[in-house]
Amino acid sequence: MHISPLLTDLYELTMLAGYLERGMHERPAVFDLFFRSNPYQGGYAVFAGLETALEYLEELRFTATDLEYLESLNLFSPAFLAYLESFRFRGRVSAPPEGSVVFAREPLLTVEGGLAEAQFVETALLNVINFQTLVASKGARINHAAGGAQVMEFGLRRAQGPDGGLSVARAAYIGGVRSTSNVQAGQVFGIPVKGTHAHSWIMAFADELTAFRRYAEVFPQGCILLIDTYDTLKSGLPNALTVAAELRERGHELFGVRIDSGDLAYLSRQVRAAFDEAGFPGVKVVASNELDEHVIESIRAEGGRVDIYGVGTRLATCAGEGGGALGGVYKLVQVDHSPKLKLTSDVSKATLPDHKTVLRVVDRQGNFIQDVITLRGEALSPGDLVYDPGNPLQQVRIPDAANFVELRSLVMEGGRRCRPPETLDAAADRSQEQLSRLPAGCLRLINPHTYKVSISAGLNQLRLSLITEVKDKFKTRHT
Amino acid sequence: MHISPLLTDLYELTMLAGYLERGMHERPAVFDLFFRSNPYQGGYAVFAGLETALEYLEELRFTATDLEYLESLNLFSPAFLAYLESFRFRGRVSAPPEGSVVFAREPLLTVEGGLAEAQFVETALLNVINFQTLVASKGARINHAAGGAQVMEFGLRRAQGPDGGLSVARAAYIGGVRSTSNVQAGQVFGIPVKGTHAHSWIMAFADELTAFRRYAEVFPQGCILLIDTYDTLKSGLPNALTVAAELRERGHELFGVRIDSGDLAYLSRQVRAAFDEAGFPGVKVVASNELDEHVIESIRAEGGRVDIYGVGTRLATCAGEGGGALGGVYKLVQVDHSPKLKLTSDVSKATLPDHKTVLRVVDRQGNFIQDVITLRGEALSPGDLVYDPGNPLQQVRIPDAANFVELRSLVMEGGRRCRPPETLDAAADRSQEQLSRLPAGCLRLINPHTYKVSISAGLNQLRLSLITEVKDKFKTRHT
Numbered sequence: 001m002h003i004s005p006l007l008t009d010l011y012e013l014t015m016l017a018g019y020l021e022r023g024m025h026e027r028p029a030v031f032d033l034f035f036r037s038n039p040y041q042g043g044y045a046v047f048a049g050l051e052t053a054l055e056y057l058e059e060l061r062f063t064a065t066d067l068e069y070l071e072s073l074n075l076f077s078p079a080f081l082a083y084l085e086s087f088r089f090r091g092r093v094s095a096p097p098e099g100s101v102v103f104a105r106e107p108l109l110t111v112e113g114g115l116a117e118a119q120f121v122e123t124a125l126l127n128v129i130n131f132q133t134l135v136a137s138k139g140a141r142i143n144h145a146a147g148g149a150q151v152m153e154f155g156l157r158r159a160q161g162p163d164g165g166l167s168v169a170r171a172a173y174i175g176g177v178r179s180t181s182n183v184q185a186g187q188v189f190g191i192p193v194k195g196t197h198a199h200s201w202i203m204a205f206a207d208e209l210t211a212f213r214r215y216a217e218v219f220p221q222g223c224i225l226l227i228d229t230y231d232t233l234k235s236g237l238p239n240a241l242t243v244a245a246e247l248r249e250r251g252h253e254l255f256g257v258r259i260d261s262g263d264l265a266y267l268s269r270q271v272r273a274a275f276d277e278a279g280f281p282g283v284k285v286v287a288s289n290e291l292d293e294h295v296i297e298s299i300r301a302e303g304g305r306v307d308i309y310g311v312g313t314r315l316a317t318c319a320g321e322g323g324g325a326l327g328g329v330y331k332l333v334q335v336d337h338s339p340k341l342k343l344t345s346d347v348s349k350a351t352l353p354d355h356k357t358v359l360r361v362v363d364r365q366g367n368f369i370q371d372v373i374t375l376r377g378e379a380l381s382p383g384d385l386v387y388d389p390g391n392p393l394q395q396v397r398i399p400d401a402a403n404f405v406e407l408r409s410l411v412m413e414g415g416r417r418c419r420p421p422e423t424l425d426a427a428a429d430r431s432q433e434q435l436s437r438l439p440a441g442c443l444r445l446i447n448p449h450t451y452k453v454s455i456s457a458g459l460n461q462l463r464l465s466l467i468t469e470v471k472d473k474f475k476t477r478h479t
Numbered sequence: 480m481h482i483s484p485l486l487t488d489l490y491e492l493t494m495l496a497g498y499l500e501r502g503m504h505e506r507p508a509v510f511d512l513f514f515r516s517n518p519y520q521g522g523y524a525v526f527a528g529l530e531t532a533l534e535y536l537e538e539l540r541f542t543a544t545d546l547e548y549l550e551s552l553n554l555f556s557p558a559f560l561a562y563l564e565s566f567r568f569r570g571r572v573s574a575p576p577e578g579s580v581v582f583a584r585e586p587l588l589t590v591e592g593g594l595a596e597a598q599f600v601e602t603a604l605l606n607v608i609n610f611q612t613l614v615a616s617k618g619a620r621i622n623h624a625a626g627g628a629q630v631m632e633f634g635l636r637r638a639q640g641p642d643g644g645l646s647v648a649r650a651a652y653i654g655g656v657r658s659t660s661n662v663q664a665g666q667v668f669g670i671p672v673k674g675t676h677a678h679s680w681i682m683a684f685a686d687e688l689t690a691f692r693r694y695a696e697v698f699p700q701g702c703i704l705l706i707d708t709y710d711t712l713k714s715g716l717p718n719a720l721t722v723a724a725e726l727r728e729r730g731h732e733l734f735g736v737r738i739d740s741g742d743l744a745y746l747s748r749q750v751r752a753a754f755d756e757a758g759f760p761g762v763k764v765v766a767s768n769e770l771d772e773h774v775i776e777s778i779r780a781e782g783g784r785v786d787i788y789g790v791g792t793r794l795a796t797c798a799g800e801g802g803g804a805l806g807g808v809y810k811l812v813q814v815d816h817s818p819k820l821k822l823t824s825d826v827s828k829a830t831l832p833d834h835k836t837v838l839r840v841v842d843r844q845g846n847f848i849q850d851v852i853t854l855r856g857e858a859l860s861p862g863d864l865v866y867d868p869g870n871p872l873q874q875v876r877i878p879d880a881a882n883f884v885e886l887r888s889l890v891m892e893g894g895r896r897c898r899p900p901e902t903l904d905a906a907a908d909r910s911q912e913q914l915s916r917l918p919a920g921c922l923r924l925i926n927p928h929t930y931k932v933s934i935s936a937g938l939n940q941l942r943l944s945l946i947t948e949v950k951d952k953f954k955t956r957h958t
Contacts, residue, residue: 003641006663009633010674013662018676018697024683031679069666075698119679126636127644154488157605158804160796162482163642165606183492184485187548195489197497200510200598200811203819204503207952218497219554230822230949261823317639317796317803324796324803325637332679340682343709344740470709473686 001166001188003056006066008123013070016116017080025116030334030355032107033125039137041321043448044438046140046431047100047108048171049132051421053125054412057089060121089117093412096358097422099136099174099430100407101438103371103453105389106358108133108328110408115335122330131164132171134318134326138293139175140431142311144443145293147300150308152194154181154288155316168316174427177311189424196224196258196286203229209239216243220252224286227257232267237274244280256284256308264289265302272305284308292320293445341466348390352459353466358407361398367437369402374456380404386454392464396454480645480667482535484566485545487602492549495595496559504595509813509834511586512604518616520800522927523917525619525910526579526587527653528611530900531646532604533891536568539600568596572891575837576901578615578653578909579886580917582850582932584868585837587612587807589887594814601809610643611650613797613805617772618654619910621790623922624772626779629787631673633660633767634795647795653906656790668903675703675737675765682708688718695722699731703765706736711746716753723759735763735787743768744781751784763787771799772924820945827869831938832945837886840877846916848881853935859883865933871943875933 019025038045062070062084070076070084091113102108109125111118143151153172159165169185179192186193197215205211208230216223225243227236236257244254257275259267264287275283287299288310296309318324331351332340339354355376361369372386380386382402388394411418441449455463498504517524541549541563549555549563570592581587588604590597622630632651638644648664658671665672676694684690687709695702704722706715715736723733736754738746743766754762766778767789775788797803810830811819818833834855840848851865859865861881867873890897920928934942 001641004663004666006666007635007641007644008662009635009660010662010665010672011660011676012674014674014698015676015680018680018694019683021697022693027683029683066666070662073665073672115683119677122677122679123636124641127638127641130637131639131643156486156488157602158609158806159606160610160639160643160803161646162480162486162603162606164610164639164646165486167640167643181488181490183487183489183549184483186489186552187483187485187545193489193552195493197490197494198598198601199821200601200809201494201497203811203821204498204506204508204594204814214501215497218500219493230952235952313804313806319803324639324798325792327637327792330679332682335683342678342682473709473714 001052001055001163002059003124004066005060005062006069007127008120012120012123014075016120017076019116019119020080020083026114027336029113029115029118029332031111031118031122031330032333032352032356033109033111033129033328033330034107035104035326035328036349037104037327039134039318039322039326040141042137042141043442043444043451044101044103044137045133045326046136046175047096047102047133048098048136048174048427049129050095050098050411052132053109053128054093054417054421056124056128057093057121057412057415058417060089062087087117088415089113089121090415091117091412092410094408095411096408097427097430099427099434101431101434102407103451105352105453106371106373106407107352107356110355126328126330130326130328132167133328135168135171135315136175136431138315138318139172139177140435141293141445142296142315143176144435145296145445146309149306150179151177152179152181152308152310153177153312153315154310155312156182158313159316165316170424172315173424174431176428176432177315178428191424196226199226199229202226208235209242212239212243213246216247216254220247220250222255223247224256224258225254226260228259228261232259232262233270237271241274241278244275244278244283254280254283256286258286258288258310260288264306265299265304268299268304268306286310288312290314297445339462339466341463341470343467343470347467350463350467352389352455353463354459356459360405360407361402362405364401364403368439368451369399370452370454371407372398372454372456373459375458375462378456378458380456384457386456387460389453389455392460396452480531480534480642481538482603483545484539484541485548486606487599491599491602493554495599496555498595498598499559499562505593506815508592508594508597508811510590510597510601510809511812511831511835512588512590512608512807512809513586514583514805514807515828516583516806518613518797518801518805519620521616521620522921522923522930523580523582523616524612524805525615525654526575526581526612527577527615527650527906528608529574529577529890531611532588532607533572533896535603535607536572536600536891536894537896539568541566566596567894568592568600569894570596570891571889573887574890575887576906576909578906578913580910580913581886582930584831584932585850585852585886586831586835589834605807605809609805609807611646612807614647614650614794615654615910617794617797618651618656619914620772620924621775621794622655623914624775624924625788628785629658630656631658631660631787631789632656632794633789634791635661637792638795644795649903651794652903653910655907655911656794657907670903675705678705678708681705687714688721691718691722692725695726695733699726699729701734702726703735703737704733705739706750707738707740711738711741712749716750720753720757723754723757723762733759733762735765737765737767737789739767743785744778744783747778747783747785765789767791769793776924818941818945820942820949822946822949826946829942829946831868831934832942833938835938839884839886840881841884843880843882847918847930848878849931849933850886851877851933851935852938854937854941857935857937859935863936865935866939868932868934871939875931
């Protein structure tokens, strides 16, 4: 998945030119990438996109064609274009591994390097991490709602562009959705590909029974019949029962039937009962049609008998609470080794300055208690007081029996990865393992328990003093 | 924008294999691509994605690597893989030009060809047309809300994947959003690129005034200063006024200031007044921060003084009513020259069978009255009765003074384009021209006037008889 260096907002380039002209481009700088609230008003996010991002950083270079285009804009000096020709990302990146469960306000990527290089990569990093983390989180929610039933992704036709579809399959897999209909995702990422047939297959034959028979002849193994083209219970179901019996005579078992419309809870119960009664308890019921975590939850609550959920549009477009975007941002937290703070109109949302560490506080069994963001190098011990980043009045004490695990590690140094890319399976296994260690209430789809993310005493103190300093400046200057 | 032949749902390939094995692959077939309701609960859609789709169809071929991957799935026969090696799309496509205003239920693309080739291209065509039409429609809504103020697209960082961002810039342009921050979109599509600087630029300097001065030194022309890093009115505005005066002394005019947080209606009025009073009536006020058509409308309703709206996330992700996806579908309407119908549980939503023509009924001035879908070759005349596709009881008569314009033309024949690709400007001009010809109520953002799309007497009659025929089949078989 090659990402062009021109996949960037123009202002990254104008700032780069400005830093170069002012001789500031190599000043040491640190940026944090984080989001301000969990996606879908949920209790967590599943981090994804890191390997794509690291590949981008490693391969970042401007081609002659790119430079010609930039020259044609009549914005940039020859000196700047010459500088871009040898521009590479040579910085350091810290991040959690993909599939990690992460939370609002935690620095996910921390990028260290010269001011110019660390600033420039903002747009592409946000594009990749925002979207893949959003999809992985949606995948995890849907997978959780399915409660052990399989989930298949087939959102390609409604995905946001060709590569949108490809990113969806990758990130959904990390979130726990372990198959896709997207053949290119199979080729590129090795994700298992699955599929059935469309209504048009049925309509291309004189009648539904003939269409089923022909399909079962071509694909006797793993055959899934779509039974709602004309009428699920009056036509599709009896025809599928006929074909199941015929397949068995030829030594095969019908794999499943798919229902793509109507009352899925009711129809799945009827279809399940009919196949059980006819001696086909192994036939899987596949359900699809605008499914998401809430619809799946309601199907199960009504006793639906679905073995496999096919999820398309609402996974691919990350529909639902929060509306299709993770509001990840990329903020300067340190320059020339001095901490930097960005205020907003709501002071409780001021950024967390300086270079930081994220510690996960776990109990003796390894279950997650809370996370604490500290200054880099700051010691944290059981029994210490830590603070709510939105309101320092809210304090908690780290339990005595707690252990600390660092959420992130150095993944890139001098512009090169510190380790080979991880497999998608490792990331997918990690998300499932970590979700199982969260307090159960955090997994609730609506009004989940809030997992606590605190800041250390040192970070709290630094932030308070920087807020005061910035506020004092205006007073001096403007009153 | 190369699209892989493997960018498809697996079932397109299994159906292809099935048709080949049954010797049905060259049966003449016709598919329609259409959507069932206008995006954003709005009054129209702006058609986009056609040139991307035609490029895909022309270039469609399986590489050796693709075939190796498919072989590795152990699903397909050697005969089928050999067939794929020489597989090309050689069919015909009818479509409106990009930028056309279109409506729910109208066939947009009609694809004619062998059953196999016409079926196979379903997923990629839907992916491209669904997303680009959704974005172009959002762009048109936002542009309409801005009422003559400029709109800039800068959603790349929240777009759905790298190419999602690229498709967004292209399609938004067709909808009327004529600049972007996405440099790659400038390179690939020739769209004007625009930008300012980020909060981090400000924070990289000792204070805001120094940061403004340095930026204005590097980019004295077209300079836009971001004034909300610390405090818009107390800090950003006075500092920008200082720099505007300094620039003027050096023979330049400050281009604009950008406000990215807070009450944009209020702040824009204050900022406008301050610049006017200080003798800088030409300085543009740029506003951004989670804007969409509704927020822009409310800023204007409150007397906001914004010259340029920067729109990001909510354009790039097509947020809002309907949730980020256009539900376009691709349905078989004819095979072996016989019309085909797909019923759904709600019979009023049954597909429109057979090969069809879309006529736009216009008055003497060329303004749009309504659209009528007819059977291909069926004559339609002023005074004729036409029918609501959801309920034949609702009939209207075509006005006597009406003229007819065919919405679509043949754009591909024998797998080759019938004409060279159009420019994006032509498409963008078309959308603005056609929107101006719609009844004004159709442009309303909420509860718009419903533009009438009717079906002809011949199509209505054919559909009724096919519905009866399908329903009769179940009775015979299952009672």
